[in-house]
Amino acid sequence: MTRSISGSHLRSQLRRNLELLQVLVDMNLYARYRGSFLGVYWSMLNPIIMMSIYTVIFGKNFAPYYRIPDDPHDNPILNYLLSALVGLITINFFTAATSQTLPSVVQNGSILNKVRLPVAVFPVSAIAANIFQFLIGSMPLLVLITLVKSHNILNLIALPFPFIALILVSLGTGLTISALFVFFRDLPYFYELVVFVISLTTPVFYPATIVPDKFRFILALNPLSSIMESFRQIALKEQLPDLMAIVYALMSGIIVFVVGFVVFRKLQGEFMDLL
């Protein structure tokens, strides 16, 4: 099919997509917080409560794994607590962003049936709203922890890289599941299970070393593990950012994103028959 729309060069297309994104993110955030700005911090309650629970239950037993040798001021319980917090922040971003992306295409089926829009703006805007929320809510906390623990501005500069990897993983997953949801309306049940499996196989509240060696590869397959480890290495260790950890995190981000992008593009053509 040939379709020539006057003035449809790349730049105006890009600008239009950005404006659509802006409007959709605005709608999304407004729907969630109804103008109460503090609502963003409400979402911090969950990781803080979970962190406290984990520390109370597992803190004493897991603390030895978090001990920093030759440091007289070391507090392994505090190390465990912060490690769990960073893990929770990571996994919560992924869970919240992807489960909000899941219905994004289907929910906007009626507008997609009226106006010609680039379908991908809907999942992307759901992720973007979560990025915004992360930057206001969790990021300042991470910055503070990084400054206190690492005493190094370089670690602060490195902090955005695992976050970019996290965004890519969430975006890739979000694109895949939002496309699949068009075809399989019972997907949320399965996705709930997947999220549960992912959050258990990511070392959020336990040290990765307690997993037997022969099962360790399962953790390595989980793209969130490397991202989480990179976050922890940068924010919690008193050492320079580990470049290899960052590269590893970014690689897994890029792979998941590319898969999601390809799946979405491939299925996109058939959306309209089912919306």
Add this chain to the structure above:
Amino acid sequence: MQPICLENVSLRRRTQEEFSYDLKRTVLYFLEGKYKHPPKKLVLDQVSFCVEHREKLGIIGANGAGKSTLLKVISGILQPTQGKAWVCGRISPLIELGAGFDPQNSVIKNIISYGVFLGGRRRDMIRRVDAILEWAELEDYAHTPVKALSSGMTARLSFAIATDTQPDILILDEVMSVGDASFRNKAQERMRQLWDASSTILFVSHDLNTVRETCDRVLWMDRGRVMRWGNTNEIVDLYLKAVNEGADIGLHHHKALPDSQPAEGPAALNGSAGPPSLGEPAAFSPETIYQGSGGEGSNDQ
């Protein structure tokens, strides 16, 4: 140059029954070896026509004839399976009012987002908010959520937004049936303005009197095919005659004809064919339209 030109556009879509299938069933079917590819139905069959610049084209036909589907192809929402569709210019769709509004959000915010959806620029929409509110006579409701508006008000609002910027092609699908009399007059007045400022208008309606009053030409769709295309009064008369004589127009599918898609495609229409030539440019072959005149015999000749 013609703003809209369709050449042998055919469209296949999944059938309605497929809408509710789920992962569990698909996986189980797959394991049991019962999985089939979803069947597709021919909803537009070799549709060809062109719309002239500044023309007002009415589209009539029974429910399920493919009128709205045709508009979706023209709007670029659906891609034709076969054939080509050329569309030049900015399209403003008004298919079903109120879709795309966020009911929780205020009228002002919705004006901006809806305007951007329709292809406007955000900063232009912010500038135009007052004018749109004034035209829709909703100044007092600027900050109320859209869900608090009545359906007539919602219709006024979306009409006001969609027609605020001059679109090159305006699509109206059963819009005029909502709103009070004063709104209808106002809407008609605005359509006239848009038309004067060289808009092309596509108008879908079951209200044949309005079609007669407003349209230059009429396209009569029947089961995915173009039945007739031409002079408004002539086509509307033929259509009414066919309806009154109980000719077979509508949802029933005919037995497969030799040259139609076996068991799938909406087969050709019987009986209600009028004079074969309407003096229109033959952008489609008459055979496509009049095939299958066997059957129950002619009603009007």
